[in-house]
Amino acid sequence: MLDVLQQLLGGFVHVLAPANGLIVGMLVAVLPGLTLVMGVVLALPFTYGMAITPSIILLTAMYVSGTYGGAITSILFRIPGEPMDVPLLWDGYSMARAGDPAQALGWTLFAALTGGLITATVMVTLAVPFAKVALSFDSPEYFSIVLFGFTSVVALGGGSLANAFISLFFGMLVSTVGVDEIYGVDRFTFGSDVLRDGIGYLPVMVGAYGLGEVLVRLNQGFVSPSVSGQGRVATRIPTLAQAWALRGTFARSSLVGVICGIVPGAGATIASFVSYGVEGQYGKRRRQLGSGIPEGIVAPQVASTASVGGHMVPLLTLGIPGSGATAVILGAFLLHGVQPGPQIFQTQALLVYAIFASVFLGVIGMGLLGYFAIRPLIRVLYLPEAIVSVFVVLFCLIGAYSEHNNISDLWMIVVFGIVGYLFERWRFPIAPMVLGCILGPVAETSFLTTMISYRNDWTVFFTRPVSASVMALTALALVYPLYRQFRVRRRAALAPSNAAP
Amino acid sequence: MPRMRALLPYVLVLAGAGVLSYSALHFGYTPRGDRPGPDVWPRAILVLLGVACIVRIVTLLRRPADPEPVMLQDVIAGAHVTDEPAPAPPRHYPALLATGIALTIAYVALLGTLGFFIDTVLYIAALTRTGRYRRWPVIAAVAFGGALAFMFIFMKVVYLSLPIGRPPFASVSLLLMQLMGIR
Numbered sequence: 001m002l003d004v005l006q007q008l009l010g011g012f013v014h015v016l017a018p019a020n021g022l023i024v025g026m027l028v029a030v031l032p033g034l035t036l037v038m039g040v041v042l043a044l045p046f047t048y049g050m051a052i053t054p055s056i057i058l059l060t061a062m063y064v065s066g067t068y069g070g071a072i073t074s075i076l077f078r079i080p081g082e083p084m085d086v087p088l089l090w091d092g093y094s095m096a097r098a099g100d101p102a103q104a105l106g107w108t109l110f111a112a113l114t115g116g117l118i119t120a121t122v123m124v125t126l127a128v129p130f131a132k133v134a135l136s137f138d139s140p141e142y143f144s145i146v147l148f149g150f151t152s153v154v155a156l157g158g159g160s161l162a163n164a165f166i167s168l169f170f171g172m173l174v175s176t177v178g179v180d181e182i183y184g185v186d187r188f189t190f191g192s193d194v195l196r197d198g199i200g201y202l203p204v205m206v207g208a209y210g211l212g213e214v215l216v217r218l219n220q221g222f223v224s225p226s227v228s229g230q231g232r233v234a235t236r237i238p239t240l241a242q243a244w245a246l247r248g249t250f251a252r253s254s255l256v257g258v259i260c261g262i263v264p265g266a267g268a269t270i271a272s273f274v275s276y277g278v279e280g281q282y283g284k285r286r287r288q289l290g291s292g293i294p295e296g297i298v299a300p301q302v303a304s305t306a307s308v309g310g311h312m313v314p315l316l317t318l319g320i321p322g323s324g325a326t327a328v329i330l331g332a333f334l335l336h337g338v339q340p341g342p343q344i345f346q347t348q349a350l351l352v353y354a355i356f357a358s359v360f361l362g363v364i365g366m367g368l369l370g371y372f373a374i375r376p377l378i379r380v381l382y383l384p385e386a387i388v389s390v391f392v393v394l395f396c397l398i399g400a401y402s403e404h405n406n407i408s409d410l411w412m413i414v415v416f417g418i419v420g421y422l423f424e425r426w427r428f429p430i431a432p433m434v435l436g437c438i439l440g441p442v443a444e445t446s447f448l449t450t451m452i453s454y455r456n457d458w459t460v461f462f463t464r465p466v467s468a469s470v471m472a473l474t475a476l477a478l479v480y481p482l483y484r485q486f487r488v489r490r491r492a493a494l495a496p497s498n499a500a501p
Numbered sequence: 502m503p504r505m506r507a508l509l510p511y512v513l514v515l516a517g518a519g520v521l522s523y524s525a526l527h528f529g530y531t532p533r534g535d536r537p538g539p540d541v542w543p544r545a546i547l548v549l550l551g552v553a554c555i556v557r558i559v560t561l562l563r564r565p566a567d568p569e570p571v572m573l574q575d576v577i578a579g580a581h582v583t584d585e586p587a588p589a590p591p592r593h594y595p596a597l598l599a600t601g602i603a604l605t606i607a608y609v610a611l612l613g614t615l616g617f618f619i620d621t622v623l624y625i626a627a628l629t630r631t632g633r634y635r636r637w638p639v640i641a642a643v644a645f646g647g648a649l650a651f652m653f654i655f656m657k658v659v660y661l662s663l664p665i666g667r668p669p670f671a672s673v674s675l676l677l678m679q680l681m682g683i684r
Contacts, residue, residue, distance in 0.1 A: 049660055162557040166514060169550040173521070173543065180539035185530045187543060188521060211605070219598040222632045386632025387643055390625050393605065394651060402661045410609040418602065426510040444542045451537050 021061025022365045023373075026069035028062070036066035036268075037324035038209050042392065044202075044332060045399035052336040053351050057358040059332055060312070063325045064359060065366040067268050067305045068112040072374060075104045075297075084269040084304045087276040091289065091296025098292050102236040107294045109370045110238055111250075111301035116363030118254045118302075119261070119309030124356050126262075127345075130317040134342035139453060140460050142318075143446040144470040146439050149320045150432075151477045160427070161481060167428045171436025172443070174199050182448065194408045201437045202331060203400050203412035208430045209324070210396035211413055212420020214389045219421070222385040235371050238294070249295045250302055252278055257303035261310015268304040268323070275303030309359065316340050316352060320439065324431050327438055335403070507561055515554040522547045600631045616666025616674040621648040649677070656683050 021043070028039025040062050047055035070085035075092040088108065095104040137145075150168055177188045178198025189195040243250070253275040260271035279299040280289050289296045311326045319341040321327040333340050338348060345352055396417075400409045423430050454460045462468050525540045525547065532538060608624040615623070625644040634640065655661040656678065665674035678684075 045655075045661075049658075160557070162553050162560070165553040166511075166550060166557070169546050169553060170514070172546045173550065176543045176546070180528075180530075182536075183530045183533075183539045185528050185539045187528060187539060188524060190524075215598060215601060218601045218632060219593055219595065221592060221594045221597060222634075223592075384632075384634050386629045386634040387639075389632060390628045390643075391647065393628070394621065394625070394647070397609070398651065398655060398661070398663070401663075402655070405662055407609065407613055407664070410612070414602075414605055414609055417605070421598075422510070428510075440546075447542065448537055456535060456537070 019365060021058040022065040022362060022369055025062030025065035026369060028066060037328065038213060039066060040325050040328040041206050041209055042395040044328060045402045047332055048402055052338055053354050055332050055336060056329065056355055059329045060355055060358055061362040064116060064308050064362045067308060068366055068370060071108040071301055075108060076101060084272040087272050087300035088297060091292050094292030102234045104297060106236040106238055107297040108301050109235055109367060110243060111298040112305045113363060113367045114250055115254060115257055115302035115305030119306040120359040120363060122258050123309035123312050123359060126313050127316055130313055131342040131345045134317050139446045139449040140464050140467040143443060143450055144461055144467040145318060145320060146443045148470050148474045149439060151474045163428045164432050168432035168436040171433035172440035174204060175437045175440030199412060202403055203409055204416050204437045205434050206396045206400050207413040207416025208420030208434065211393055211417025212424060214393050215417060215421040216424045217389060222389065235374060246294060246298055249279060249283060249298050252282060253299040253302035254306050257306025258310045261307035262313055268307045271303040271307040272300035275299045316344060317342055327434055330438065508558060511554045511557045515551055518547045518551045597631055601628060604628050604631060612664050614667050615670045617663040618648050618652055618674050618677055619670055621651060652677060653681055657681055
């Protein structure tokens with residue numbers, strides 16, 4: 001009997017993969033202590049026993065719904081579940097406080113649905129032409145694209161550029177530990193058998209994001225934000241006429257979301273903030289932003305959900321993740337022995353179109369779940385943070401153990417958990433380290449292949465049209481933030497002298 | 502003193518990069534024609550890492566008044582609704598942090614000996630208590646229920662081989678496996 005139940009449970013997990021993903025994605029987005037990336041990481045071990053298609057669908061559904069769940073707590077309780085939900089505090093919470101939380105929730109849901117459907121359409125439209133172009137790429141093009149990915153992650157990640165670069169180089173260095181694939185030479189192993197196997201990106205990612213975040217919150221004494229009641233929770237969807245009146249906001253924020261998605265490194269958070277800023281500059285009612293108007297809710301929510309499809313395009317066509325969540329999805333692809341890239345559209349076409357279809361269904365499912373399950377969803381806010389955090393750590397540890405059934409992987413989790421804590425403490429961003437660890441080997445292989453194929457002629461990166469164009473973009477992505485920092489500092493230095501009589 | 506504290510991570514990383522650069526000079530391999538060796542890529546990264554650290558150290562030494570980079574979190578923290586008071590900066594509990602790290606290290610170290618079930622029950626109980634949760638009946642229920650749920654999901658549904666421990670602790674794992682029908 002127990003066996004039948006077990007098989008049935010396994011069957012439900014497979015059949016309901018998108019629904020499970022949507023629910024878990026929303027739950028992690030609602031909980032302020034759990035980030036969307038951490039949630040996708042924690043779901044990873046459950047995909048080991050699944051076929052690749054439901055695995056990727058599960059994680060993608062989590063990613064889609066995770067961009068919406070945090071909006072509920074931002075609007076109702078002024079608790080942003082994710083950094084991307086912060087702009088929703090300004091108008092969403094203000095509208096709720098003014099006595100219309102149902103309308104605020106309705107605008108968010110409508111915006112997430114619109115952004116999701118637009119992003120799914122863009123993904124289907126752009127991915128195939130992107131993949132066709134990418135098929136003609138050689139190693140110099142791949143190296144320049146990976147380099148562009150690195151620099152834009154660093155440049156758009158916010159904070160100190162030097163810290164972001166240190167984090168990136170640290171991750172790339174970690175990926176070189178172990179036996180070199182070309183020469184079979186030990187690199188930085190110091191005689192340790194554990195290090196000879198190399199340091200996988202999974203322990204780095206799970207340790208830094210999962211255990212590291214729990215350690216940060218433990219150091220703050222697990223102080224959960226207080227949840228004040230809002231009476232009966234309901235959602236009132238705007239009418240089509242009301243939505244049509246905001247067509248300019250929908251168009252602008254969709255464009256911002258998709259572009260931020262395609263550019264590696266500019267995640268949903270950046271999209272959300274940029275879109276709010278764009279609305280503040282070009283919106284019809286820009287002067288009223290922050291006072292609780294629908295434009296201030298629609299702009300960030302459409303952009304953050306619309307960024308998902310944009311992120312999936314470079315992931316599927318080039319194998320380059322543009323955000324933390326897509327880095328984990330790339331990890332799931334690799335764990336199942338599938339390397340995303342232009343070839344995947346020929347070798348695994350069914351998988352690719354199943355992912356496309358699942359995004360459409362996921363968006364609709366997210367809408368239904370957001371409308372009907374809002375009350376049970378916000379109940380998770382009442383769970384004690386200490387208990388939630390212990391389970392997060394255990395998921396991290398079991399997830400890392402399950403990859404090779406090896407306890408030494410758990411030591412790596414502990415080490416990178418402490419590294420993650422120190423990174424937070426010393427204000428180094430974690431995302432560049434994780435991306436450096438994942439893409440470091442790709443960069444090394446494409447660089448060495450280019451050097452061998454083109455007889456150590458490094459000018460090839462600047463003489464081939466595509467590679468040269470991407471290198472120029474890379475230079476721009478590096479120089480522009482430096483120029484921006486320089487201008488800000490100069491303005492700050494000049495400010496007191498200007499103020500003086 | 503604050504400046505020294507701000508410089509510490511960069512000095513540590515720079516020193517580590519120096520040690521690893523020395524190590525990279527001594528990779529034992531036989532060169533193949535004019536192909537780049539296995540040390541080229543790591544050494545390039547180490548040089549870039551060192552340069553980034555030096556840039557940051559010099560910046561900090563030249564501008565001691567601005568030691569902390571502005572992060573997205575800072576922007577977010579400053580993004581509260583203006584008519585409400587800003588939240589107080591969080592208090593820090595280094596003793597809790599040290600205990601949490603020690604418990605996690607002990608959990609990993611004892612996993613092979615105690616087995617997954619016993620080790621997990623103890624870990625959940627200890628870390629929940631360390632996290633300042635004080636309702637012992639809830640802690641006990643969560644610890645036993647959580648460990649059993651993990652065991653069932655991962656061993657029975659996901660077919661993962663979790664450590665059963667050494668005798669006499671292994672007998673507890675084997676008994677539970679028998680009760681759950683795990684072969």
